[in-house]
Each structure stands twice: as C-alpha cells, then as structure tokens.
Amino acid sequence: MKPITLKVITLEDVETIFKNRTDMIFDIVIDAFKKYINGDVLLPDKISQIFDNSTQNRINCMPATLFSEAVSGLKWVSVFPTNAAVGEPNVTGVMLLSEIKTGFPIALIDGTLCTKIRTAAVGCVAAKYLAPSKVKKVGFIGAGEEARMHCVLLKHLFPTINTCRVASRKHSTEIDFVNELSRCMKDVSFIDCEGDYSKAVEDTDIIVTAISAQAPLLKANAINKGCLYIHVGGWEDEYAVAQKASKIVCDDWEASKHRTQTISRMYKEGLLTDDDIYANLNEIIQGSKLGRENDEEIIYFNSVGLSFIDINFANEIYKQAQEMHLGRMVTLAGLNDTDYSIFL
Structure with a gap:
C-alpha cells in the first residue's frame, strides 16, 4: 500500500x-x-x-x-x-x-x-473594472477583519485613497479599526463615525458593507452618483439601494439567487428578475460586457463567494x-x- x-x-x-x-x-x-x-x-x-x-x-x-x-x-x-x-x-x-x-x-x-483574502480580493478585482476613475474616499459599514482586509487591498489597488470612514455597531470596534490601519496607512485620514452608517458612506467613491447584520443598514439616499458599492455579506442594505443602481454585477448570479443576500431576497419576493442583473464578473473580465462606462453610474457589486x-x-x-x-x-x-x- x-x-x-x-x-x-x-x-x-x-x-x-x-x-x-x-x-x-x-x-x-x-x-x-x-x-x-x-x-x-x-x-x-x-x-x-x-x-x-x-x-x-x-x-x-x-x-x-x-x-x-x-x-x-x-x-x-x-x-x-x-x-x-x-x-x-x-x-x-x-x-x-x-x-x-x-x-x-x-x-x-x-x-x-x-477566506478573508479571497473575499476582499474578489471585491478589489471587481473594483478594477467598476470603480470610478478617481478613488479618494472609501466608506465601511462594519469594522471587523473582513472590512480591514478590504481596506488594505483597496489601498494597494488605489494608492490615491486619502480618506476612510467607518461605522460599526460598537464604537470600540471602530476605534480598533482606525488604530490598526492608521499605523500602516499613514497618508489616509480615518474617521470613526460612532455608529452613524449614513455618515460613513456619504460622499464616498467606494462603499463596502461587511457587518453580518441581517438588517438594511445602508440607505439608498446616502449613496452618491458615481459610487461603487461592494456588498460582501447577507442582508446589509435596503432594497432601494439595488433599485437605485445603474448596474448590478455579481461574482455569479446563479450562485447568489437562492441565498439570503439582499438581491436574493428581492428575487424571491418578485422585486428583481434575471434581466435586472447586468453581468457576472467573468463576463466583464473577458470583455463580453463593459464595466463602468462613466463616472455617473452607481454600480452594485454582489459577492456570494465561489x-x-x-x-x-x-x-x-x-x-x-x-x-x-x-x-x-x-x-x-x-x-x-x-x-x-x-x-x-
């Protein structure tokens, strides 16, 4: 043997x-x-x-x-x-x-x-194709390990980032986020938003939700034109966020549609159809679908994990x-x- x-x-x-x-x-x-x-x-x-x-x-x-x-x-x-x-x-x-x-x-x-690396890396690869032309401000709902990995990899990808806002359920977690990342990203101004989720994402170029809250914390009225929203977890945003988006892009829609994420819930409730999904990420990578076409588009990227x-x-x-x-x-x-x- x-x-x-x-x-x-x-x-x-x-x-x-x-x-x-x-x-x-x-x-x-x-x-x-x-x-x-x-x-x-x-x-x-x-x-x-x-x-x-x-x-x-x-x-x-x-x-x-x-x-x-x-x-x-x-x-x-x-x-x-x-x-x-x-x-x-x-x-x-x-x-x-x-x-x-x-x-x-x-x-x-x-x-x-x-898992932390892969999840953040997929969001960042999506950002290469879907982020606005100038990325300076990022906002995070959630301040844990996944949010921190996204922040570090986004900064590597977009050295122009100079402002990062963060909101979490616990202010102490926001402080930990700021203290840890400010040591390695000295050219970035970090702002802890004391649980104010709207403040964290207003006037930002990229929004990341990584909080596992199972609640609609991200509000559509807080999202400005030209923003890329990277949706990482389950149910973290109100339905109006997806409805406001110019394009919805998934890592894989078929893998997402029967899960418990926001757009999956919308699909099950008949508020979103297959036709509302603009593309999967692989279609954009291979060039069969365009990524961002202008700096006015609001793009919703949904990551389920493949x-x-x-x-x-x-x-x-x-x-x-x-x-x-x-x-x-x-x-x-x-x-x-x-x-x-x-x-x-």
Whole structure:
C-alpha cells in the first residue's frame, strides 16, 4: 500500500507566502475566473447548513475541481455572526486539496485567512473594472477583519485613497479599526463615525458593507452618483439601494439567487428578475460586457463567494509552500496493510 501523506499549511505559512506579494492575490482571482471561462472548472452547488435562520449561523461546504491543474478540493467554512459579540472570529475554515489521478489528499490548508483574502480580493478585482476613475474616499459599514482586509487591498489597488470612514455597531470596534490601519496607512485620514452608517458612506467613491447584520443598514439616499458599492455579506442594505443602481454585477448570479443576500431576497419576493442583473464578473473580465462606462453610474457589486476561486488559492498556496519549503508533512496511512485483529 502506497503511503498517503499530505502537507499541513498553517495561517502563518499563508502569511509568509503572500508577504509583499499582494498583486499575486489579484492574479489568482483573475486566473480562477479565466479557468472558469475556459471550461476548466467543475463547480457543484455549495452546501450551506444554517443552524439559526435569524442569526444565519452556518457552516458551508464549498467543493470545486480545476481540471487544468488536476486538483479537486473543498473549503469547510463556518460563518457565525454571533461570535462577534463575544470577541471571537465569526469566520473560520480549512481547505482540503486532493490530486485527481489517484484521488489522494495532498494538502490541508488554513482557510480562515485565505477566506478573508479571497473575499476582499474578489471585491478589489471587481473594483478594477467598476470603480470610478478617481478613488479618494472609501466608506465601511462594519469594522471587523473582513472590512480591514478590504481596506488594505483597496489601498494597494488605489494608492490615491486619502480618506476612510467607518461605522460599526460598537464604537470600540471602530476605534480598533482606525488604530490598526492608521499605523500602516499613514497618508489616509480615518474617521470613526460612532455608529452613524449614513455618515460613513456619504460622499464616498467606494462603499463596502461587511457587518453580518441581517438588517438594511445602508440607505439608498446616502449613496452618491458615481459610487461603487461592494456588498460582501447577507442582508446589509435596503432594497432601494439595488433599485437605485445603474448596474448590478455579481461574482455569479446563479450562485447568489437562492441565498439570503439582499438581491436574493428581492428575487424571491418578485422585486428583481434575471434581466435586472447586468453581468457576472467573468463576463466583464473577458470583455463580453463593459464595466463602468462613466463616472455617473452607481454600480452594485454582489459577492456570494465561489469555491473554484478558493480552490485556485489553495492550489497556488500548496505550490508556493512546496517551493518555499513551508508546511509540515503528515502521514495519514503507512505502508502496512490493515491489522484486522485490532478490531476483534
């Protein structure tokens, strides 16, 4: 029997791989979409086990296969919005990667940091095509880890950003957001808005909601012309926001329409149809649909999270770990046949 081994790659290993290589993060997202466009992706439905409909505490199983890379994998990710109230991370996860010649597992990879990176990177790739021509002011509803990752990656993508406003349910979280990010973004003026969500987003070029609130916190009258809205979570904006948008773009509308996000709710209630969705992001990347056409458009970008992007990240992390001698090898099954006598 051939030994079955896999490489365990920790969060710290993932940090080492991406340190000072931020552009690689965006490249992985774009490469994943190109694989999808070329038919190199097998994308089963995401399985979401929701334990509480009111809080949306859930665990998602997100599988995908990349035929061109000869790998298959899944991300097992928990999303527990109630954790924030007790100071615990609300998103944790692991990724399992297998090769598809024998089906053997090859890597077990931290999925917590990678989820934050992937989610923010998809929003930023969308922003490359959908943001206004001059991005100087950004506004955040939510001040947790996902909001912070979006802020850092947006600043990398748009060095012209000079103002960042943030509002959260707890003022202390806003202060933590400001204190942490102002240390590494010294040319940005940070404004904590003391829970005033409208103040956080007024007169901004890009809005990000990342709060897991399950409530319509973002109001349409607070959004100015030319704004890009990056919708990250579930139900965070009133229906009028989508109705005000010039274009609604999704990472994937079919994957979104039966979920619990704002536009998914609108679809189920008959307030939004397939025809109201302008494009999926891959259509804009490949050029079959235009992105932003002028600085008057209000563009709504909806991100649900696509497993083939996660698996593309997992595969690239695995390859980089091999090259950089990171991670730890573990033997799951050795050379010996099973000793059945132990069960007697």
